[in-house]
Amino acid sequence: ALRDPAVFEAAARAFPPGAAWLELGAAPLSGVLAAGGLDNRWSALVDERGPVATGLVPVGDALTHTNPTLGQGISLALWAACRVARTAHQDPGSVRFAAAYHAWAVRTLKPWFDFQVVADAAIGERFATRAGRGDSARAVAALFECALEDPEVMRARARVRHLVEPPERAYADPRVRARVERWLAARPGYAPHAVGPDREEWERLVYDPDPATSPSTSARS
Numbered sequence: 271a272l273r274d275p276a277v278f279e280a281a282a283r284a285f286p287p288g289a290a291w292l293e294l295g296a297a298p299l300s301g302v303l304a305a306g307g308l309d310n311r312w313s314a315l316v317d318e319r320g321p322v323a324t325g326l327v328p329v330g331d332a333l334t335h336t337n338p339t340l341g342q343g344i345s346l347a348l349w350a351a352c353r354v355a356r357t358a359h360q361d362p363g364s365v366r367f368a369a370a371y372h373a374w375a376v377r378t379l380k381p382w383f384d385f386q387v388v389a390d391a392a393i394g395e396r397f398a399t400r401a402g403r404g405d406s407a408r409a410v411a412a413l414f415e416c417a418l419e420d421p422e423v424m425r426a427r428a429r430v431r432h433l434v435e436p437p438e439r440a441y442a443d444p445r446v447r448a449r450v451e452r453w454l455a456a457r458p459g460y461a462p463h464a465v466g467p468d469r470e471e472w473e474r475l476v477y478d479p480d481p482a483t484s485p486s487t488s489a490r491s
């Protein structure tokens with residue numbers, strides 16, 4: 271149903287960023303195209319008994335593909351490419367090389383893959399159930415909103431977004447925690463925004479659009 275331009279636009283309008291773009295008079299350049307490859311995949315050439323192949327050194331998406339919502343893919347690809355360039359003189363066809371490369375990748379890249387998996391699960395759950403009002407969800411949401419006002423917290427956020435420091439370290443910094451706690455204490459009634467439609471509204475938009483309120487498709491053909 272989302273490939274119908276009218277349905278797609280109505281759905282896009284239900285999310286504040288999409289609505290803001292459409293308010294500016296954005297005009298589509300094509301029909302509705304689906305984006306593929308939004309999964310998370312870790313492709314190890316090593317199992318519990320060691321390397322299953324030698325002489326084949328995967329980098330980029332061949333090693334780990336991550337849903338691009340956090341925009342990590344190119345950084346992870348370049349990180350692995352640098353490692354291969356630095357070590358390629360060390361008998362790259364050997365079992366030892368394959369094992370060492372795998373151990374490096376698990377240590378260095380896998381935490382970022384895991385971060386994406388956890389982030390996706392949280393988003394999916396929030397969208398499906400509207401959960402997210404508990405204390406920890408409130409603290410996580412506060413961190414992002416506080417960062418928009420507090421440069422110290424934004425720096426921690428930037429370190430995570432740019433793969434400099436893992437979230438469990440950057441956000442555990444006592445100074446960052448204290449600032450977020452102060453931000454929350456000043457807003458006792460704070461509840462994370464429920465951004466976008468709830469499940470019922472989504473199903474109505476997608477499966478039972480009201481032709482009277484749906485945007486016309488005539489301008490797009």
Ligand SMILES: Cc1cc2nc3c(=O)[nH]c(=O)nc-3n(C[C@H](O)[C@H](O)[C@H](O)COP(=O)(O)OP(=O)(O)OC[C@H]3O[C@@H](n4cnc5c(N)ncnc54)[C@H](O)[C@@H]3O)c2cc1C
Nearest residue numbers: 305306307329330331332336338340341342343344345347
């Ligand atoms: C919609 C979307 C948005 C993204 N946004 C971001 C972002 O904002 N930031 C970010 O860091 N990452 C982003 N990524 C991820 C990023 O694009 C990938 O992680 C990155 O391109 C991986 O590089 P790669 O060289 O491993 O693979 P690719 O860039 O996919 O390159 C593989 C190449 O091999 C070619 N090929 C395939 N099979 C053959 C064959 N048999 N013979 C010859 N050539 C072949 C393909 O045509 C392709 O050109 C996004 C990905 C998607 C899908």
